[in-house]
Each structure stands twice: as structure tokens, then as C-alpha cells.
Amino acid sequence: MRVGEQSTDPIDLVLGEVPVPAPLTPEDVRLAVRAVVVHTAEEWPTGPLCRNDGASYPCRLHRWGRRVLETHGLNERQIEALIQHGNPFVHVPFPFTATGPSSARPTGARPATTAGYPAPAPGRGGLPARHQAARVTPAAVRQASAGRPVTPPVTAPRWPRAS
Template identity: 75%
Template sequence: MRVGEQSTDPIDLILGEVPVPAPLTPEDVRLAVRAVVVHAAEEWPNGPLCRNDGASYPCRLHRWGRRVLENHGLNDRQIEALIRHGNPFVHVPFPFTYGSPAQGRAATPPARQAPGYPARSQAGSAGYPPRSQAGRVGAPGTRPALRPGGPGRPVAPPATAPRWPRAS
């Protein structure tokens, strides 16, 4: 079955189509990306089925996600690229502008720098300290605050990378 055709699945005939929200929000776009990626086609001997719920492809959520992304301004090639990418959490800018950069923005984004520090070429000049992690300074005569969790309980360092292996 093609993407634009009406489904013959009994549940689709009963429930109908999922309505597309009139004013799209960034959350709608994020959910639509997840819907088209997670509910992608999987080839079976009797034809393509939804990878997630086994319904005939395209299922209700895939059709809804595709309609939302088309209303957001993506074309079929871009939606297919999202599906091939396979990451349901990929970021689609909101509002989506295709082609030239938005009005009022520079063509190339400015280099990012930490707030309160000069650019790298000026790091040694003007009396600024070199870039490093600054320690906490408390009032004189005060004890450092105890971490929550109780005495003797180890506190894990902040995670810098996910602990699980990446899907390949």
C-alpha cells in the first residue's frame, strides 16, 4: 500500500485518522519525527508491515507523523532521510526554514565562547584568568555544604557520555 492510500486495516476503519493539530508546536514536530522513525516499514513475505505494531504499512501513527512533518515544511525526500537516519530523537528546527538562513541572522554562526571570558586570542591580555574550572568560594569561616544522600554514601560523578553502547 502506498503512503497516500486509505488503509483497509480494521482498526483504522474503526478509529479513523489521527487529527493533525492546527497550530504546530515543537513538541508536535518531535513526536512526529519519532512516529515516522519508530513506525517505519519492515519487509515481510506478505508485504511491508509497521516495524513497531505489525499493522499494514503505513500505520496510523506513521501517516500522522508524515502529515505533521509535511505541514511543518519538510518534503518527501527529507522525511525519507529522517527514516533512513533511524534516530527518533533527531532535531528538526522549529520553525523549519529551507534554503537561506532566517532573516536577521548571519550566514555563518558566530563562534561560541564561554560567558564572561574573552575570545581565545585575548585570553592572556586584559588581566583575564586563563580558561579553567573555577573553584567555589564561600564566605570566610563557613563550612562547605554537605551533599545530599547521607554520610558514607558514594556520589557518582556527572555522566559525560551514555553508558550503553550506541546502535550501529
């Protein structure tokens, strides 16, 4: 069965097509990439089946993912390249333009602070400054400072060696 054809799978006849959300979000695009990569075709003697759920190819999620990615601006060749790449977590820029980064959000335009993260350092290509990691006090030192006796770590086994 071709990608544009109507499925004859009984579950598809009952449930119908998964609707494409009207305003696409970055999460919709990420899920669509996962859908087309994970629900790809696998050849069987009876014909191509979905690699993930065994339904006739293309399954409902694969068709939904293709429609979302086409709505997002990817063409057939780019969608096939995503499938051939095989990584369901590959990043597709949002909003997508075929010639490069979108003009809607300039490359260097980032918020000064993100919740819980330091502001990017100006001279390091937008990367935050690196700080020395906090030192963790070993449990023996913490217990000793609390006034409790501390037993030294065992360096040799307390049992005789088997000979």
C-alpha cells in the same frame, strides 16, 4: 500499500485518521519525527508491515507523522532522510526553513536567563561559564563533626583466606 492510499486495516476503519494539530508546536514536530522513524516499514512475506505495531504499512501514526512533517515544511526527500537516519530523537528546527535558520528567531537571540540556569557567557559562543563542582563531604567526616565515633574503613578482610 502506498503512503497516500486509504488503509483497509480494521482498526483504521474504526478509529479513522489522527488529526493534525492546527498550530504546530515544537512538541508536535518532535513526536512526528519519532512516529515516522519508529513506525517504519519492515518487509514480511505478506508485504510491508509497521515495525512497531505490526499493522499494514503505513500505520496510522506513520501517516500522521508524515502529514505533520509535510505541514511543518519538510519535503518527501527530507522525511525519507529522517527515516534512513534512524534516530527518533533527531532535532528538526522550529520553525523550519529549507535554506537555514528561520528569520523568525535570529541565531543569537536567546533569553538572558532560563529558569534555573545561569546567563550565557558573552565570550564563549553563548555557553555558560563553567564552575567548579561542589565538594561533597564524605559521610565519615560528617559523622565525626556531629560528635559520633567513627569506625575506620576496613582495608583488609576480617575472615581468613581460603587456601
